[in-house]
Amino acid sequence: MKRTLTVCPYCGTGCMFYLVSDSGRLIGVEPSTTHPVSRGGLCVKGWNAFGFVHHPDRLTTPLIRRDGKLHPASWDEALGLVAERLREIQERHGADSLMFASSAKATNEENYLLMKLARGVFGTNNIDHCARLCHSSTVTGLAETFGSGAMTNSIDCFDNTDLILIIGSNTTEQHPLIGSRILKAARRGTKLIVADNRLIRLARHADLHLRHNNGSDVALLNAMMQVIIAEGLEDREFIAARCENFEAFAASIADWTPERAAPLTGLQPGEIVAAARLFAGAKRAMIVYSMGITQHSHGVDNVRCCAALAMLTGNVGRPGTGVNPLRGQNNVQGGCDMGALPDVFSGYQKVSDPMVREKFTRAWGVDALPSTPGLPLTRAMDAAAEGKLHGMFFMGENPILSDPDQGHARHALKNLDFLVVQDIFLTETAALADVVLPAACYAEKEGTFTNTERRIQRVRKGVEPPGEAKADWEIICALAKQAGCDKMHYPDPSAVMDEIASVTPIYGGISYDRLDPLGLQWPCPDRDHPGTPILHIGRFNRGKGRFSPVIYRSPAELPDEEFPFVLTTGRTYFHWHTGTMTRRTHLLDREERRSFIEINPDDAARLGVRERDDVLIASRRGSVRAQARITGIVIPGVVFMPFHFTEGAANALTNNVLDPESSIPEFKVCAVQVRKAP
Ligand code: SF4
Numbered sequence: 111m112k113r114t115l116t117v118c119p120y121c122g123t124g125c126m127f128y129l130v131s132d133s134g135r136l137i138g139v140e141p142s143t144t145h146p147v148s149r150g151g152l153c154v155k156g157w158n159a160f161g162f163v164h165h166p167d168r169l170t171t172p173l174i175r176r177d178g179k180l181h182p183a184s185w186d187e188a189l190g191l192v193a194e195r196l197r198e199i200q201e202r203h204g205a206d207s208l209m210f211a212s213s214a215k216a217t218n219e220e221n222y223l224l225m226k227l228a229r230g231v232f233g234t235n236n237i238d239h240c241a242r243l244c245h246s247s248t249v250t251g252l253a254e255t256f257g258s259g260a261m262t263n264s265i266d267c268f269d270n271t272d273l274i275l276i277i278g279s280n281t282t283e284q285h286p287l288i289g290s291r292i293l294k295a296a297r298r299g300t301k302l303i304v305a306d307n308r309l310i311r312l313a314r315h316a317d318l319h320l321r322h323n324n325g326s327d328v329a330l331l332n333a334m335m336q337v338i339i340a341e342g343l344e345d346r347e348f349i350a351a352r353c354e355n356f357e358a359f360a361a362s363i364a365d366w367t368p369e370r371a372a373p374l375t376g377l378q379p380g381e382i383v384a385a386a387r388l389f390a391g392a393k394r395a396m397i398v399y400s401m402g403i404t405q406h407s408h409g410v411d412n413v414r415c416c417a418a419l420a421m422l423t424g425n426v427g428r429p430g431t432g433v434n435p436l437r438g439q440n441n442v443q444g445g446c447d448m449g450a451l452p453d454v455f456s457g458y459q460k461v462s463d464p465m466v467r468e469k470f471t472r473a474w475g476v477d478a479l480p481s482t483p484g485l486p487l488t489r490a491m492d493a494a495a496e497g498k499l500h501g502m503f504f505m506g507e508n509p510i511l512s513d514p515d516q517g518h519a520r521h522a523l524k525n526l527d528f529l530v531v532q533d534i535f536l537t538e539t540a541a542l543a544d545v546v547l548p549a550a551c552y553a554e555k556e557g558t559f560t561n562t563e564r565r566i567q568r569v570r571k572g573v574e575p576p577g578e579a580k581a582d583w584e585i586i587c588a589l590a591k592q593a594g595c596d597k598m599h600y601p602d603p604s605a606v607m608d609e610i611a612s613v614t615p616i617y618g619g620i621s622y623d624r625l626d627p628l629g630l631q632w633p634c635p636d637r638d639h640p641g642t643p644i645l646h647i648g649r650f651n652r653g654k655g656r657f658s659p660v661i662y663r664s665p666a667e668l669p670d671e672e673f674p675f676v677l678t679t680g681r682t683y684f685h686w687h688t689g690t691m692t693r694r695t696h697l698l699d700r701e702e703r704r705s706f707i708e709i710n711p712d713d714a715a716r717l718g719v720r721e722r723d724d725v726l727i728a729s730r731r732g733s734v735r736a737q738a739r740i741t742g743i744v745i746p747g748v749v750f751m752p753f754h755f756t757e758g759a760a761n762a763l764t765n766n767v768l769d770p771e772s773s774i775p776e777f778k779v780c781a782v783q784v785r786k787a788p
Contacts, residue, residue, distance in 0.1 A: 122437035124561025129572035153286035161695030169548035170577025212450035213506030217557025235484030251413025257652025262432035271430035273392035278402020333371035337386035345424030362659030394430035444560035452484035673781035705758025
């Protein structure tokens with residue numbers, strides 16, 4: 111039996127475990143007892159992270175579409191065709207008629223290489239990844255406020271803090287090991303405020319549970335901050351020394367009284383006052399948020415308000431404080447760090463900066479690099495639907511299930527001249543592709559992932575990939591060669607990381623020999639640097655923290671007579687995103703086999719719906735069938751639905767409206783009707 115230390119492929123908590131294999135096949139995992147995050151524990155997904163690896167559905171050979179069907183092909187044939195068609199589209203319609211979608215499931219090295227391929231080989235900044243769908247509002251909002259879009263503190267800080275405000279994060283289900291840290295902290299006396307209109311598990315342990323209306327976070331946070339200033343509870347010393355634009359900000363929220371916020375939030379004014387006093391009274395307070403904050407048409411404004419509340423009370427740059435967006439996927443932080451974004455190279459270095467472009471031009475040995483920021487993924491889907499984008503390359507993404515308004519996503523992809531999908535299974539998106547490239551999964555390759563607390567950790571190969579599948583980094587380099595680029599040769603991923611370190615200041619001190627056993631937290635600018643557990647100590651990355659006035663905007667689509675319910679979407683404990691891996695893991699799939707909605711008992715009684723009845727849910731964009739779960743977890747007028755399932759897909763219903771600054775879709779609020787299925 112062989113044990114291989116690696117990182118969990120599911121959430122951004124970044125637990126490490128040993129893959130246990132026997133005769134080249136995985137037979138289980140064992141948690142790492144010494145790891146600072148796992149500490150000998152795993153959640154149900156971690157314990158079962160080996161379950162899909164040898165599934166018979168794994169892609170084992172490249173596939174090419176001929177006469178409407180996908181047929182097996184050789185690597186040379188498939189990559190030759192991909193290179194030829196992408197070059198053809200580039201020549202005919204321009205480089206910006208191509209789009210490359212990288213992946214938060216792939217390693218840092220692979221994200222960096224796909225970014226290099228898009229920019230350095232095909233000459234476009236049209237490169238993005240699924241952070242667009244989860245935390246692009248964090249990157250925009252926190253970068254503007256603090257100068258860095260990452261979690262400010264470390265997971266260890268949850269053990270030593272006085273108060274945690276959890277807003278828009280179902281932490282025990284989505285980041286279970288962080289959720290259990292929060293529950294342990296609560297048992298030791300740390301106060302909890304949970305702002306979420308679902309009765310999530312953490313809410314049952316909260317000192318205060320605010321069940322505010324979906325999409326009313328700005329009203330709630332502005333009113334809390336109004337109370338803090340009106341009662342003189344703000345940290346004047348911190349504001350004077352560390353922040354700017356406070357006067358304008360204070361003036362902007364002066365009339366956001368709890369009485370004004372009450373009808374918008376659905377809360378009593380007294381609840382808002384109590385939350386404000388409790389938060390401001392804590393010596394050390396942490397804010398934890400996730401997609402309940404970010405996935406709105408005003409997601410950036412929500413993030414600005416969270417950041418302002420932390421600055422207002424002096425809760426940044428110290429242990430046990432900070433603004434802590436919990437990144438969703440295992441390497442979504444790394445995907446952003448590696449510049450799989452349309453406006454920055456690795457390390458958030460802007461493509462519009464001539465000095466930065468000059469540096470990358472020299473390092474990559476290319477003549478020039480594009481200077482205009484490219485298309486965010488969501489805008490690229492719109493462009494494809496309108497016939498303005500002609501070729502797309504998806505690495506490990508499944509937009510048919512993950513993007514809003516499935517009908518729109520399907521139309522966009524079918525409208526392309528050429529679609530390439532590189533993945534481990536024939537996903538709903540791969541089934542539409544012209545060429546499918548079979549990739550190795552996390553357990554079959556080397557590399558690094560960066561977790562939610564900016565910790566860069568080693569991913570190690572435990573078993574061989576199936577059939578002819580190859581690691582994403584190998585496929586990208588082979589494609590670059592087929593496209594005529596002779597500058598993307600690497601003996602192994604460690605050499606890619608050496609190149610990343612040489613051009614990326616926040617990763618400047620990272621090399622594989624330094625990552626054992628616990629990884630390093632960026633920024634880590636040189637080889638002697640120990641890494642940075644807490645950001646913004648003494649000084650914000652941008653100098654002073656900036657208060658930004660925020661104008662309240664309601665969600666884009668609210669219930670009416672025809673569509674009387676709010677639909678909010680999310681995840682369950684047992685499944686992961688589009689279910690590609692967890693639905694092929696027997697023990698996880700057994701727990702949740704089909705799509706469902708949570709509906710309040712009052713609504714169910716009115717509609718004549720009984721527990722486990724089938725219901726039809728319809729929005730202006732589509733309709734699906736799912737099973738009803740009658741529960742007080744949701745309030746009357748709101749239904750919740752997970753988006754993991756292809757049958758009864760929640761994203762057939764969601765609204766493709768985008769935040770104007772971050773282009774994130776509004777997955778958390780749309781209007782639907784619900785009726786008992788015939
Ligand atoms: Fe994996 Fe996240 Fe569970 Fe840890 S908490 S085992 S990283 S899914």
